[in-house]
Amino acid sequence: VEVEAYVGLDDRASHAHVGPTDRNRAMFGPPGVAYVYLVYGMHHCLNVVTDAAGRPAALLIRAVAPLEGVAAMRAARIAAGAARRRIEAPAPALDADARRITAVEAETRRLEVLDAARLASGPALVAAAFGLDRSWTGRDLCDPRSALRIELPAPDWDGAEPARVIATPRIGIDGAGEPWVSRPWRFLLSDEPSVSGARPGARASAGLRPAGGARVRSTVERG
DNA sequence: GCAAGGATATCG
DNA sequence: GATATCCTTGCA
Numbered sequence: 001v002e003v004e005a006y007v008g009l010d011d012r013a014s015h016a017h018v019g020p021t022d023r024n025r026a027m028f029g030p031p032g033v034a035y036v037y038l039v040y041g042m043h044h045c046l047n048v049v050t051d052a053a054g055r056p057a058a059l060l061i062r063a064v065a066p067l068e069g070v071a072a073m074r075a076a077r078i079a080a081g082a083a084r085r086r087i088e089a090p091a092p093a094l095d096a097d098a099r100r101i102t103a104v105e106a107e108t109r110r111l112e113v114l115d116a117a118r119l120a121s122g123p124a125l126v127a128a129a130f131g132l133d134r135s136w137t138g139r140d141l142c143d144p145r146s147a148l149r150i151e152l153p154a155p156d157w158d159g160a161e162p163a164r165v166i167a168t169p170r171i172g173i174d175g176a177g178e179p180w181v182s183r184p185w186r187f188l189l190s191d192e193p194s195v196s197g198a199r200p201g202a203r204a205s206a207g208l209r210p211a212g213g214a215r216v217r218s219t220v221e222r223g
Numbered sequence: 224g225c226a227a228g229g230a231t232a233t234c235g
Numbered sequence: 236g237a238t239a240t241c242c243t244t245g246c247a
Binding site for chain 3: 004015
């Protein structure tokens with residue numbers, strides 16, 4: 001229900017703008033392949049490569065509305081939370097360890113009752129809800145045998161109408177400079193409660209406040 | 224409002 | 236080799 005486009009070598013907001021590296025190499029490969037990176041040292045983000053090999057471009061999946069598998073997503077969020085606060089070093093950290101365990105237990109209780117619409121309502125939450133990390137980079141998402149894959153909608157699917165899609169600038173790329181910070185390359189379904197930044201109980205119009213404190217100048221695109 | 228936290232790009 | 240920064244989240 002929410003994505004961002006990162007397109008070409010010129011795009012200063014894209015990991016690819018520095019040329020191919022060990023991290024971003026998948027972006028330079030064939031389309032339909034996953035690129036999962038670690039951000040802020042603790043969160044993973046899922047991208048889908050979208051252009052031909054040699055032309056780096058990808059779509060960052062920023063939010064997902066669960067249609068099924070809610071229990072599995074909840075379990076994956078809980079597992080990811082525990083892994084993120086893994087207990088380390090023994091000795092003088094005894095008190096710290098106890099606090100971490102308490103924090104994991106508190107997060108688990110919170111996730112057990114979290115509204116399903118909020119299980120993947122942000123880029124790092126998407127990766128956590130699907131149990132993804134960097135090892136998924138390079139996976140062919142068009143392979144029907146892949147556990148994570150892109151499928152065509154069912155014939156009777158009556159989901160996204162084009163009129164519901166709005167475009168805004170991308171989130172968290174202030175350092176990229178113009179014109180990239182202003183390019184309206186974030187696309188979302190405006191009335192979906194699962195978009196990032198939305199708060200429980202907030203109405204759709206107020207739910208467009210993005211994470212990261214970036215301003216939104218929304219450009220409504222119809223058709 | 225900001226801490227958490229590790230890889231990465233970039234600078235010396 | 237050192238370090239500022241990063242396509243974020245959830246808590247204080």
